[in-house]
Amino acid sequence: MEKVLGDKKAICIFVLPALLVFLVIVVTPVFMSGYYSLLDWDGIGKSTFTGFDNYIKLFTDSSGFAKSIGNSFILAGLSIFIQLPIAMVLALILAQGIKWENFCRTVYFIPVIISTVVIGQLWRKVYHYDYGLLNSLLKGIGLENLQQEWLGSTSTALMSVLAPIIWQYIGYHMLLFYSAAKSVPGELYEAAMLDGASGFKTSIHITIPLIRPMINVCITYSLIGSLKVFDLIYVLTNGGPVHSTEVPSTLMFNTIFARYQYGFGSSMAIFIIVECLLLTIIIQRLFRSDNTAN
Amino acid sequence: MKKRILSVLSVLLIAAMVFGLAACGSGNDKTAGAGTQTASTVEAAVAEVTTAEAAEPAAAPAQPVSLKLWHMFVSDGDGNKKPFEAVLKHADEQLTDVKLEIDGVDNESYKTKIKTAVAANDVPDIFFTWAAGFSKPFVDSGKVLCLDEYMGDIKDKLLPGITTNMTYNGKVYGLPFQMQCGALFCNKELFDNNGVKIPETWDELLAAVKAFNAKGITPMTCGAGDKWPAMWYYDILALRTAGAQLCNDALNKKASFNSPEFTEAAAKLDELSKAGAFGKNALGTTWDESQIAFAEGKAAMIYNGNWVAGLAEGETSKVKGKVVAVKFPLISGGKGTMTEYYGGSGDGFMISANTVDKEKAVKTVKFICEDMAKESYLAGSGMPGWKIEVDDSKVSPLVKQLVTTTKDATGWVLWWDVFLEGADADTHKNLATEVLAGTRTPEDYSVEMQKLNEK
Numbered sequence: 001m002e003k004v005l006g007d008k009k010a011i012c013i014f015v016l017p018a019l020l021v022f023l024v025i026v027v028t029p030v031f032m033s034g035y036y037s038l039l040d041w042d043g044i045g046k047s048t049f050t051g052f053d054n055y056i057k058l059f060t061d062s063s064g065f066a067k068s069i070g071n072s073f074i075l076a077g078l079s080i081f082i083q084l085p086i087a088m089v090l091a092l093i094l095a096q097g098i099k100w101e102n103f104c105r106t107v108y109f110i111p112v113i114i115s116t117v118v119i120g121q122l123w124r125k126v127y128h129y130d131y132g133l134l135n136s137l138l139k140g141i142g143l144e145n146l147q148q149e150w151l152g153s154t155s156t157a158l159m160s161v162l163a164p165i166i167w168q169y170i171g172y173h174m175l176l177f178y179s180a181a182k183s184v185p186g187e188l189y190e191a192a193m194l195d196g197a198s199g200f201k202t203s204i205h206i207t208i209p210l211i212r213p214m215i216n217v218c219i220t221y222s223l224i225g226s227l228k229v230f231d232l233i234y235v236l237t238n239g240g241p242v243h244s245t246e247v248p249s250t251l252m253f254n255t256i257f258a259r260y261q262y263g264f265g266s267s268m269a270i271f272i273i274v275e276c277l278l279l280t281i282i283i284q285r286l287f288r289s290d291n292t293a294n
Numbered sequence: 295m296k297k298r299i300l301s302v303l304s305v306l307l308i309a310a311m312v313f314g315l316a317a318c319g320s321g322n323d324k325t326a327g328a329g330t331q332t333a334s335t336v337e338a339a340v341a342e343v344t345t346a347e348a349a350e351p352a353a354a355p356a357q358p359v360s361l362k363l364w365h366m367f368v369s370d371g372d373g374n375k376k377p378f379e380a381v382l383k384h385a386d387e388q389l390t391d392v393k394l395e396i397d398g399v400d401n402e403s404y405k406t407k408i409k410t411a412v413a414a415n416d417v418p419d420i421f422f423t424w425a426a427g428f429s430k431p432f433v434d435s436g437k438v439l440c441l442d443e444y445m446g447d448i449k450d451k452l453l454p455g456i457t458t459n460m461t462y463n464g465k466v467y468g469l470p471f472q473m474q475c476g477a478l479f480c481n482k483e484l485f486d487n488n489g490v491k492i493p494e495t496w497d498e499l500l501a502a503v504k505a506f507n508a509k510g511i512t513p514m515t516c517g518a519g520d521k522w523p524a525m526w527y528y529d530i531l532a533l534r535t536a537g538a539q540l541c542n543d544a545l546n547k548k549a550s551f552n553s554p555e556f557t558e559a560a561a562k563l564d565e566l567s568k569a570g571a572f573g574k575n576a577l578g579t580t581w582d583e584s585q586i587a588f589a590e591g592k593a594a595m596i597y598n599g600n601w602v603a604g605l606a607e608g609e610t611s612k613v614k615g616k617v618v619a620v621k622f623p624l625i626s627g628g629k630g631t632m633t634e635y636y637g638g639s640g641d642g643f644m645i646s647a648n649t650v651d652k653e654k655a656v657k658t659v660k661f662i663c664e665d666m667a668k669e670s671y672l673a674g675s676g677m678p679g680w681k682i683e684v685d686d687s688k689v690s691p692l693v694k695q696l697v698t699t700t701k702d703a704t705g706w707v708l709w710w711d712v713f714l715e716g717a718d719a720d721t722h723k724n725l726a727t728e729v730l731a732g733t734r735t736p737e738d739y740s741v742e743m744q745k746l747n748e749k
Contacts, residue, residue: 044409130575149577151519153578238519243724257405259721262413
């Protein structure tokens with residue numbers, strides 16, 4: 001086995017099939033989209049080459065792309081500063097080995113396993129104006145004046161759509177943190193306990209510093225996930241009402257399939273890819289410089 | 295300890311994979327689910343028929359041609375679902391030399407599906423589609439069969455002018471099966487119980503809106519979340535303020551949208567919306583939810599297509615026999631008349647230019663369209679586009695009323711989102727929805743619409 005793994009030719013042969021599939025299915029379409037994004041094309045008929053016009057149009061045209069980017073950054077901000085801390089707290093509590101540990105872990109993870117369309121339909125019902133859980137609850141406790149047309153009003157729709165997205169992935173990040181916390185050697189905790197550190201203190205001074213790499217991974221995941229979020233928004237509002245919940249992916253989808261603007265839509269796709277790559281690199285840099293500083 | 299970590303990690307890995315699969319699959323769940331389900335039921339039916347045929351030896355010596363057929367009559371709320379199932383059954387029984395491979399998905403998904411298929415050069419032999427601007431890119435790309443040379447024997451069977459919207463560059467490319475038109479459906483029981491008069495004028499309409507709001511009943515339901523139902527209210531208002539001639543001229547880029555008539559229509563929509571005509575949550579309501587609200591008797595009025603009759607008179611409806619269809623009120627000072635209608639022949643079937651057997655595909659489409667004209671009329675969901683002779687004693691009075699009403703038509707305007715092409719149609723729907731939502735002024739609306747004509 002050692003011999004095989006040391007043989008460069010063997011490595012090439014074993015990697016080749018996967019590499020080919022990856023190239024054909026992932027890399028080629030990206031480059032094709034890159035080419036399409038330079039065209040004025042309806043996806044069916046003839047196309048004309050327009051250079052970077054589509055990219056200029058992204059921010060000058062009335063398509064609302066800039067606003068959709070803004071919305072995705074709001075989601076990214078909420079994910080990093082609300083979702084991850086909640087996930088972290090849950091993970092640290094669970095990792096200390098409380099009663100019901102396995103049960104709680106499973107319960108928190110359930111939203112991640114349920115299909116997004118199902119979650120979307122559930123939340124549509126929760127937000128329903130007439131019989132929705134939320135409005136009924138408000139009515140039940142005498143707060144009728146707080147009842148809202150949650151998904152139907154331009155002022156509440158965005159937050160109403162973002163809440164389920166944040167809620168859904170808490171379990172996912174919690175499990176990542178939890179598994180990292182569990183891999184911290186137990187001797188460290190024992191030593192800290194002997195020195196008189198409380199559970200809270202060991203979490204702050206031992207667990208969190210030791211699971212930094214996982215925090216890095218989670219921040220990257222939730223940032224990228226927020227920037228290219230699509231499914232839940234598509235099910236809940238499809239970008240409406242009046243574009244108030246539009247994110248780049250829903251706008252791209254509608255541009256291509258409702259408006260027949262294949263070239264323009266492709267330029268949005270390329271923009272999302274480049275944006276995600278750049279931000280990933282920046283985050284990696286930030287974490288690396290932090291590490292060397294310590 | 296190490297074992298513990300490994301097990302946690304492996305659980306995590308599996309979860310991540312499941313999650314990945316779920317995320318990838320979810321977008322298409324609806325579509326695929328609906329499609330396969332219909333495909334399989336029909337296939338089962340086909341299989342039954344084939345076995346029946348096989349039992350009689352030498353009945354059909356030639357191998358039947360296999361043709362792909364795509365449609366969108368799958369949703370339970372769609373009044374055309376049952377008639378189309380009947381048509382497919384008839385086709386199976388009577389067209390023995392053709393074997394149809396049926397695939398159907400719901401309306402909104404179908405729009406995406408058919409566009410993608412045409413773009414990918416994977417056009418089904420026979421496909422349902424919308425007329426005018428929606429199918430124009432298909433025809434322009436040369437992927438649709440021109441039907442001119444096959445029209446000979448059916449010209450007399452079709453209602454005059456019905457193929458107009460499927461005619462491109464003077465040639466017919468598709469066969470419609472029905473006429474459709476908008477009407478203001480009123481729940482008579484709600485009107486009577488609350489002492490409200492069914493509106494005949496604009497002022498009476500506003501009075502009705504006010505009266506129903508005071509009673510906590512949604513006056514006019516509108517699924518503005520799907521955008522096109524909101525557009526319907528704008529378009530009928532424009533038909534009343536500007537008249538059919540000016541509407542068609544503007545849509546054909548021969549007249550300007552930036553004129554007082556179109557601004558007036560937007561102002562009227564704004565007025566209705568501000569008066570609370572569309573209830574509290576129009577923007578968060580989908581089309582399906584809105585029509586169900588009407589069929590449940592929770593809303594007093596709905597302005598939409600004649601297919602509402604199919605639902606309102608259907609078995610599950612709570613308003614069966616209580617609904618009347620009236621013409622949308624005139625607006626004083628407007629150029630529109632009572633004999634101008636919103637609708638026409640807006641959909642039908644087309645054939646791929648690369649179909650395996652043109653003759654048989656044409657024969658099948660003719661059969662399906664004529665039969666569908668009958669069946670949808672009998673089911674109360676459509677107004678026949680063919681001259682058909684059927685015993686219509688069982689057809690609901692509401693549908694008969696719609697068919698006879700429109701005989702006096704002096705002008706038709708097709709739905710704007712079907713008439714206009716891709717991006718323009720979407721822009722129009724967005725603009726109309728924004729007016730309804732109160733985020734765009736009527737003046738601004740007209741300016742933006744005219745930009746479409748000046749491109």
